[in-house]
Amino acid sequence: xxxxxxxxxxxxxxxxxxxxxxxxxxxxxxxxxxxxxxxxxxxxxxxxxxxxxxxxxxxxxxxxxxxxxxxxxxxxxxxxxxxxxxxxxxxxxxxxxxxxxxxxxxxx
Ligand SMILES: [Zn+2]
Numbered sequence: 001x002x003x004x005x006x007x008x009x010x011x012x013x014x015x016x017x018x019x020x021x022x023x024x025x026x027x028x029x030x031x032x033x034x035x036x037x038x039x040x041x042x043x044x045x046x047x048x049x050x051x052x053x054x055x056x057x058x059x060x061x062x063x064x065x066x067x068x069x070x071x072x073x074x075x076x077x078x079x080x081x082x083x084x085x086x087x088x089x090x091x092x093x094x095x096x097x098x099x100x101x102x103x104x105x106x107x108x
Pocket of ligand 1: 008009034035037
């Protein structure tokens with residue numbers, strides 16, 4: 001069963017190990033990230049530990065941040081594209097913006 005990347009450091013399957021934990025009568029298995037040492041929930045079998053790791057909850061705040069970061073990166077990419085597309089004629093734009101810049105400076 002392929003394991004989802006570590007939610008803390010994004011390490012992939014190669015960095016994730018399944019370890020037994022506890023004593024033999026209470027033996028449980030847990031997925032551990034060898035990069036950041038983050039541990040998944042313990043389970044009675046290795047397969048159940050892997051299922052728990054893959055089914056972990058992503059808080060809505062974290063999902064929103066990941067989405068926002070992707071949006072910011074897309075905006076940066078668009079800005080880079082248009083900067084490259086309009087590259088030489090920046091002076092007319094700066095000249096057009098200069099009066100507003102001076103107004104901002106006067107207010108400050
Ligand atoms: Zn990790």
